Amino acid sequence: xxxxxxxxxxxxxxxxxxxxxVVLVVALVLLALTLASIRSGRLxxxxxxxxxxxxxxxxxxxxxxxxxxxxxxxxxxxVKLGNTMNAQxxxxxxxxxxxxxxxxxxxxxxxxxxxxxxGLRCKRCGRCTVGEAIDTLExxxxxxxxxxGSSFIKRMVKKYRPxxxxxVGCLAEVKEGLEMADRLGxxxxxxxxxxxxxxxxxxxxxxxxxxxxxxxxxxxxPEDLHLPAEE
Numbered sequence: 001x002x003x004x005x006x007x008x009x010x011x012x013x014x015x016x017x018x019x020x021x022v023v024l025v026v027a028l029v030l031l032a033l034t035l036a037s038i039r040s041g042r043l044x045x046x047x048x049x050x051x052x053x054x055x056x057x058x059x060x061x062x063x064x065x066x067x068x069x070x071x072x073x074x075x076x077x078x079v080k081l082g083n084t085m086n087a088q089x090x091x092x093x094x095x096x097x098x099x100x101x102x103x104x105x106x107x108x109x110x111x112x113x114x115x116x117x118x119g120l121r122c123k124r125c126g127r128c129t130v131g132e133a134i135d136t137l138e139x140x141x142x143x144x145x146x147x148x149g150s151s152f153i154k155r156m157v158k159k160y161r162p163x164x165x166x167x168v169g170c171l172a173e174v175k176e177g178l179e180m181a182d183r184l185g186x187x188x189x190x191x192x193x194x195x196x197x198x199x200x201x202x203x204x205x206x207x208x209x210x211x212x213x214x215x216x217x218x219x220x221x222p223e224d225l226h227l228p229a230e231e
Contacts, residue, residue: 099157165187169190
């Protein structure tokens with residue numbers, strides 16, 4: 001009996017060591033692909049990177065720090081990877097089944113908007129460009145919300161049941177939002193703000209419009225909507 005337990009423990013130990021080695025090898029491959037992708041500006045094997053980085057996120061964070069990769073670079077890569085993987089599926093979803101969530105920090109510090117059960121209700125006061133952007137996006141067929149937190153997003157998703165969403169926010173918020181969309185079974189796209197903070201942050205509206213127009217026919221684009229020029 002003692003010999004049986006000894007053999008069993010030895011087998012478990014060998015399996016643990018083998019598993020650790022496999023994880024390390026996979027993590028090093030993911031690290032190499034990530035660094036090569038960041039340096040070249042193009043994604044290598046995204047279908048391998050995305051599940052691998054998600055499954056081994058804790059290990060990968062440690063490796064990224066070990067090689068001097070900044071948190072902002074890492075988060076930016078996660079967002080770019082998610083957007084690249086989701087773009088085609090997002091484009092195939094009708095605009096009426098998409099929703100956009102804007103963060104409340106985009107508004108002016110003197111914003112008179114009222115907080116409602118569905119987030120902040122813009123009054124089009126003209127103190128910032130949020131109202132104008134909402135009008136443009138709603139004109140395309142989107143349902144747009146200004147939300148103060150993720151709980152509002154979950155509530156609106158449960159109520160309106162969109163199939164896809166666009167989230168705007170800082171790097172960390174967008175990354176978390178894309179992960180939340182995955183958990184909710186939605187196709188998520190993220191647009192990172194140009195300025196972080198809690199008040200009067202900035203977003204490139206043209207970048208948001210460019211994402212919002214994925215899959216839409218040219219006839220759906222308003223004549224006065226200026227998009228980034230193609231390189």
